[in-house]
Amino acid sequence: MSKKLRVRFAPSPTGALHIGGVRTALYNYLLAHKLGGTFILRIEDTDQTRFVEGAENYILDSLKWLGIMPDEGIGVGGPHEPYRQSERKDLYKVYADELINSGKAYYAFDTSEELDAMRAIYESKGSAFQYNALTRVKLKNSLSMSEQEISDLIASGMPYVIRLKVPAKAEIRFQDSIRDWVHVHTSSIDDKVLMKSDGMPTYHLANVVDDHIMEITHVIRGEEWLPSAPLHILLYQAFGWQPPQFAHLPLLLKPEGNGKLSKRDADLGGFPVFPLEWKDPQTGAISKGFKQEGYLPAAMINFLAFLGWNPGTEQELFSLDELISAFSLERINKAGAKFDVNKAKWFNEQYLKLQDVSSLATQYLPDLPKKEAESFVHLFLDRITFPQELGEKVKDFTELPTIYEEAVVLNKWNEESQKGLQVLKESLPALELWEADSIKSFIHIKLEEAGIKMGKVMQMLRVALSGNGAGPDLMISMELWGKEQVLLRLNHAIAAFNKR
RNA sequence: GGUCCGUUCGUCUAGGGGUUAGGACACGUCCCUUUCACGGAUGAAACACGGGUUCGAUUCCCGUACGGACUACCA
Numbered sequence: 258m259s260k261k262l263r264v265r266f267a268p269s270p271t272g273a274l275h276i277g278g279v280r281t282a283l284y285n286y287l288l289a290h291k292l293g294g295t296f297i298l299r300i301e302d303t304d305q306t307r308f309v310e311g312a313e314n315y316i317l318d319s320l321k322w323l324g325i326m327p328d329e330g331i332g333v334g335g336p337h338e339p340y341r342q343s344e345r346k347d348l349y350k351v352y353a354d355e356l357i358n359s360g361k362a363y364y365a366f367d368t369s370e371e372l373d374a375m376r377a378i379y380e381s382k383g384s385a386f387q388y389n390a391l392t393r394v395k396l397k398n399s400l401s402m403s404e405q406e407i408s409d410l411i412a413s414g415m416p417y418v419i420r421l422k423v424p425a426k427a428e429i430r431f432q433d434s435i436r437d438w439v440h441v442h443t444s445s446i447d448d449k450v451l452m453k454s455d456g457m458p459t460y461h462l463a464n465v466v467d468d469h470i471m472e473i474t475h476v477i478r479g480e481e482w483l484p485s486a487p488l489h490i491l492l493y494q495a496f497g498w499q500p501p502q503f504a505h506l507p508l509l510l511k512p513e514g515n516g517k518l519s520k521r522d523a524d525l526g527g528f529p530v531f532p533l534e535w536k537d538p539q540t541g542a543i544s545k546g547f548k549q550e551g552y553l554p555a556a557m558i559n560f561l562a563f564l565g566w567n568p569g570t571e572q573e574l575f576s577l578d579e580l581i582s583a584f585s586l587e588r589i590n591k592a593g594a595k596f597d598v599n600k601a602k603w604f605n606e607q608y609l610k611l612q613d614v615s616s617l618a619t620q621y622l623p624d625l626p627k628k629e630a631e632s633f634v635h636l637f638l639d640r641i642t643f644p645q646e647l648g649e650k651v652k653d654f655t656e657l658p659t660i661y662e663e664a665v666v667l668n669k670w671n672e673e674s675q676k677g678l679q680v681l682k683e684s685l686p687a688l689e690l691w692e693a694d695s696i697k698s699f700i701h702i703k704l705e706e707a708g709i710k711m712g713k714v715m716q717m718l719r720v721a722l723s724g725n726g727a728g729p730d731l732m733i734s735m736e737l738w739g740k741e742q743v744l745l746r747l748n749h750a751i752a753a754f755n756k757r
Numbered sequence: 758g759g760u761c762c763g764u765u766c767g768u769c770u771a772g773g774g775g776u777u778a779g780g781a782c783a784c785g786u787c788c789c790u791u792u793c794a795c796g797g798a799u800g801a802a803a804c805a806c807g808g809g810u811u812c813g814a815u816u817c818c819c820g821u822a823c824g825g826a827c828u829a830c831c832a
Contacts, residue, residue, distance in 0.1 A: 269832050304831055369830065376829095385759060385828070418830050436762070445760045445828090453830040460832050484761055484827040505762085508826070512768080515824055560769095563781090567770060571780050590770080593825065597768050600782050610795085639795040665792095712791050719792065727793035 262294025264475045265468070266327070269301045270312035273535035273544060274319050276596075277479060277509040277518060280561045284506065285477050286325040287562070287584040297471060298327035300341045301464070303457045310538045313341075319532040323554045324577060337471045342463045349458035352466050352496070353419045353451050361495040362451055364417045365398035366410055387447040390425035416454035421461075421492065423448050429487040434475075434504035434586040441487040449488055461485060465492040468501055477504045477586070480593070504586050507565045508593040518596050520544065528598040532557070551643025552601065556608040560601045564594045574607060602642050610638060621647040632737055636729045654734070657746065658724025661753065665726035669717045670754050677714030678721060678754075680707045682747050691740045693732035721750030 266282040268274060289296035298320070300313055317332045329335035339345060356362035365388075372388070379386035386392070393400055398420070399407045411417065423446050430440040451462040458466070468476060483505045493500040511522035523530040533546035547557055559575050567590075568575070568583040575583065618630035621644050625633070637650045684703045688696065704711050719731050722743060728734070735743050 267832095271832075301832065307831065365830095372829090380758090383758065387759090387828090416830090420830095439761075441761065447828085450830050455830075457830085459830070464832090479826090480762070481826055481832090487761090507763080510825080517825080563769065565769090569771070571771085573781060592763050594770090595768060597782070600769065603782055606795095637794095640793080710791095715791050725793085729792095729794080730790085731792080 260472070260474055262289060262292045262474050263297060263472050264289050264294060264477055265297040265299050265330070265471065265473050267299040267301050267464070267467075267478075268316055269304065269307065270309055270316065271304070271307045272309050272312055272537070273531040273533075273546075274312075274316045275518075275520075276530050276532065276547075276561070279319065279323065279532055279557075280509065280564060281477065281479055281506060282320060283323070283325055283558060283561055284566070284584075284589070286327075287581055288475065288477065288586065289328070290581045291584050294474070295328045296325075297335070297473070298330035298332065298340065299467060299471070300331050301460060302341060302343045303453075303460065303463050305343070305455070305457065315533065315535060322532060322548055323558055325558070342458070342467065345463070345467070346457060348470075349452065349462055349466055350456070353458070353462060356421070356451070356495055357419060359495070360422070362419050362421050363393075363399040363448075364407060364411070365393075365396065365420045365448075365450075366415055366417050367397045368416075371397075388420065389423060389444070389447045393420075393422075393448060418450045418454050419452035420448040421451055421488070421495070423488075423491060429490050431486065431490050431500065431503060433483075433486075434502060435507075435589050435591060436483070436505060439483070439486070443487075443491070446488050446491070449485075451492075461488055461492065465489050465496070465498075469493070469496070469498050473501050475502045475504060475586075477506065480505045480508050504589070507590055509564060510593045510595045512596050512598065522596075526598055528601070551645050552605050553608045553612070553644075556601070556604040559608070560604040564596070565590050574604075606642050609641070609644060612638075612644070614638070617644060617647065621645060622651060625651070629737070632733075636733060636737070640729065654723070654737075657749065658722075661720050661724050661750065662726045665716060665720045666754065666757075669713075669720070670757070673709055673713045674717040675751075675754070676707065677704055677709045678717060678747065678751055680704060680709065681714075681718065682744070682751060685740070685744060685747070688740070691736060693730070693736045696735050697732045721754070722746045 264285040266278075266285045268278055268282075286296050288294065298316075300316075302308055302313075313331065320326050327333055329337075330340040353362065357364070372386075376386040388396065395401065400422070402410075424443050427443045428440055429443060429446075430438060432438050449461055450459050452458055467473075486503055486505065490500055509518045510516060511518045512526055513522070516522075518530060520530050529545045529547050529550055531544055531546045532548060534549045535544045535546065536542070537544070548554075555576065558577055558580065559573075562575065562580050562584075563573070566584070566588055569588060614631055614634045615627075617638070618625075618627060618634045622630035622633060633651050633654070634647060637647055641647065641650065680703055681700060685699075688699050701711060704714060715731070716726060719728065720726055722731070722738070723734065738746070
């Protein structure tokens with residue numbers, strides 16, 4: 258019998274959650290729900306210098322907005338509390354000591370400055386410095402010094418780190434769910450720091466220890482972790498633990514050119530990279546969020562899911578539940594995906610049309626009478642990408658036009674259209690039933706009586722009433738404006754056109 | 758520089774030893790609509806290159822090119 262599936266999303270609280278991280282969380286969520294597993298949220302805050310106030314809540318709020326909340330961990334609790342690595346500090350020390358005792362790790366006393374100097378020397382020789390089997394004997398560590406020296410140094414309060422003793426000649430291999438077999442020779446892996454001199458573990462140690470303790474079965478994370486995956490395998494081996502199944506996700510790339518999607522690219526492209534608006538507590542700078550831009554959670558989920566994964570069918574629109582049943586690790590792509598905001602907008606339009614008219618009306622046009630607001634939603638829903646455009650549209654619609662689209666006036670303002678508008682101006686007041694259908698037939702009849710072709714007048718009428726040559730259905734618009742308003746606009750426009 | 762990963766229309770991708778290489782976004786045209794949008798139809802548009810294996814390669818293998826990630830006491 259196989260173990261129950263457990264996956265985790267383990268971000269660092271160093272700022273707003275990047276959209277790539279959101280996708281990672283989503284894939285974890287989808288797999289967990291698909292296979293009846295558990296989705297865990299763990300906070301990897303082992304770097305105290307990069308900790309940002311509010312980031313953890315931001316992560317939680319983002320997941321909540323998208324409806325992909327964890328089953329266990331931060332915000333919900335669970336059997337492996339605490340889920341914040343800074344609060345598990347003492348635990349990692351125990352495991353680091355275990356590796357020291359078994360000879361799989363060692364103390365190192367080299368300072369950052371000394372190591373930087375080494376790197377500079379190697380670089381000047383055109384090579385790269387590695388803290389490894391070749392160089393460690395010449396550096397200041399418990400492998401190159403006597404036991405007396407070591408205990409003296411430690412007793413004197415000399416800061417130290419704990420490094421993994423990477424075997425000199427071995428091949429590490431593992432089977433990634435997305436990339437199949439990956440093999441790396443240990444000569445290219447250096448003796449990574451496991452415990453920092455401040456007593457905190459590095460990502461590598463904390464990650465492996467926690468994933469093991471929390472019984473994580475599948476590690477689904479970004480491709481940026483692929484190069485250190487062999488190191489993690491080595492750690493599992495050093496502890497004698499069974500490694501989880503790895504799946505390294507392709508990266509989200511910038512829309513133009515190449516490279517990882519960054520906040521800068523997003524600013525350039527005029528779209529967000531963060532799910533929610535984020536105010537940097539240090540600088541006070543505000544970064545926009547998809548939510549505030551008007552993206553619907555369901556559209557975001559659908560769009561993100563398709564960036565690097567697809568169901569293999571021609572269905573494009575998937576609810577979260579449908580994604581859960583269609584999802585599989587095997588159908589994730591290897592290559593990075595460029596972020597295309599056009600596609601995101603298209604998804605948003607699709608989901609916007611599915612929204613409930615009544616609730617859109619109350620939410621985005623709260624100042625209008627319910628029935629009128631709903632009419633506006635009907636009128637504009639097909640012409641907008643984001644719901645808050647409703648307000649702008651209605652505002653434009655309601656305001657008296659002051660300028661008239663020049664090209665149309667130039668082309669269509671002639672004797673016939675002038676006569677047509679005059680006819681309407683004089684006859685419309687007599688129309689009793691002010692509804693789109695009756696307005697339409699009334700206009701038709703009146704123009705016909707006057708011997709004027711409707712086609713010669715309609716666009717001019719549109720410009721006269723709205724100022725624009727294009728827009729929503731004119732008859733429904735007229736109904737919504739009301740008779741009085743229409744006549745007012747008509748008079749204004751005729752006066753303006755005649756002055757030309 | 759080194760290690761690892763990748764490469765099908767502009768973009769997201771399906772496919773896979775023999776296909777008219779399929780879909781979606783964006784773009785063009787037409788229809789619908791007395792406008793525009795929506796919707797429908799349709800068009801243009803791709804297997805990075807070179808070798809090998811094979812009757813046959815876009816598909817498998819090897820190189821090359823290009824791109825990316827990593828190369829911290831950051832995650």
